[in-house]
Amino acid sequence: MKKGLTVVFIVLVIVLGYVAVHALTAPVKLSAAQLGGQLIHSNKKGIDCLACHTIGKKGGNVGPDLSKEGTLKHSVKWIEVQIATPAKHFKMGQMVKISGKSYMAIMPDHKMLSKKELFDLASYLDSLK
Numbered sequence: 001m002k003k004g005l006t007v008v009f010i011v012l013v014i015v016l017g018y019v020a021v022h023a024l025t026a027p028v029k030l031s032a033a034q035l036g037g038q039l040i041h042s043n044k045k046g047i048d049c050l051a052c053h054t055i056g057k058k059g060g061n062v063g064p065d066l067s068k069e070g071t072l073k074h075s076v077k078w079i080e081v082q083i084a085t086p087a088k089h090f091k092m093g094q095m096v097k098i099s100g101k102s103y104m105a106i107m108p109d110h111k112m113l114s115k116k117e118l119f120d121l122a123s124y125l126d127s128l129k
């Protein structure tokens with residue numbers, strides 16, 4: 001191989017290698033629902049949902065099963081309000097019926113969560129069908 005060609009070849013390999021590594025290591029942008037899914041299964045402060053709610057196979061039964069929350073036709077906004085301030089929907093201490101089952105309305109406020117966290121969590125629950 002001629003010297004000039006060899007140099008061109010090496011430069012090409014370096015450039016392509018750089019592009020490939022960059023493409024593989026670039027951060028993938030997650031949707032709000034995906035971020036909410038990660039958050040709800042994390043141990044972050046204020047994320048206590050699974051103590052009372054079942055999602056999939058994991059969780060408690062003090063509150064309704066949220067595995068199919070998206071089929072209940074609540075808006076994302078409604079779910080955000082529910083998470084931050086449940087008493088705006090259900091009077092504390094009263095018996096409420098949700099999807100045919102009775103619950104004592106005792107869900108706590110989650111005012112420590114940011115607007116973005118509320119939106120991500122609500123988007124995630126809305127996606128569960």
Ligand code: HEC
Pocket residue numbers: 046047048049050051052053062063064066069072074079082083086087090096098103104105106107108110121125
């Ligand atoms: C101490 C138990 C408890 C915890 C912790 C809890 N919930 Fe609840 N949740 C309930 C109960 C009980 C209800 C029934 C209504 C109420 O209490 O407001 C409820 C209702 C809901 C509903 C409304 C379901 C519907 O469609 O009517 C959503 C959505 C919800 N919870 C999401 C969450 C999320 C997300 C978290 C965590 C950030 C969470 N809950 C933490 C007990 C809890």
